[in-house]
Amino acid sequence: MSLRESAKNSGQEADLKMVTGSTSDGGVPHGELLVELSDAVAGWRWDEVAVLRPRGCRELGPQATSDAILVASGFNGITRVADAIGIRLDPHTAEASVELRENLGLNAFAPQEKW
Numbered sequence: 129m130s131l132r133e134s135a136k137n138s139g140q141e142a143d144l145k146m147v148t149g150s151t152s153d154g155g156v157p158h159g160e161l162l163v164e165l166s167d168a169v170a171g172w173r174w175d176e177v178a179v180l181r182p183r184g185c186r187e188l189g190p191q192a193t194s195d196a197i198l199v200a201s202g203f204n205g206i207t208r209v210a211d212a213i214g215i216r217l218d219p220h221t222a223e224a225s226v227e228l229r230e231n232l233g234l235n236a237f238a239p240q241e242k243w
Contacts, residue, residue, distance in 0.1 A: 158187055158188055161180070161183065161184060161187060161188070162196055164176075164180055165177065165180045165181075165184060165193075165196055165197065165200065166196065166199075166200035168180060169197060169200040169201055169204065170200060170204045177197065181193060181197070184196065184197075
C-alpha cells in the first residue's frame with residue numbers, strides 16, 4: 129500500500145485505519161491534505177478539488193499534487209470498474225487479506241461475494 133511505503137520513506141509509522149473514515153493524517157507528511165484531496169476526488173466533489181488543488185501546489189508542489197489526484201482518480205475508477213463487472217479477488221489474495229479487511233472494516237465496502 130502506498131501509505132505504508134510513504135510512511136517508511138518518511139521515517140514515520142502509517143495509520144492504515146484512517147482509510148475507513150478516521151480523520152488521521154495517516155502518519156505521512158501532508159497526510160491531512162492528501163486525505164482531503166483523495167476524499168474529494170473519490171466523492172466526485174470537484175468544487176472541493178478546485179479549492180484543494182492550489183493548496184496542494186503550494187504545499188506539495190504542482191507535480192506531487194497532480195500525481196495525487198491522478199492516483200486517487202485512477203484507483204477509484206479501477207475499483208468501480210472491477211466491482212461493476214463482478215471481478216472477484218483471486219483465492220490467494222482473498223485468503224491473505226482476511227485479517228486486513230476485518231481490521232480496516234473493508235468488508236463493508238463490497239458485497240461478501242467479492243471476497
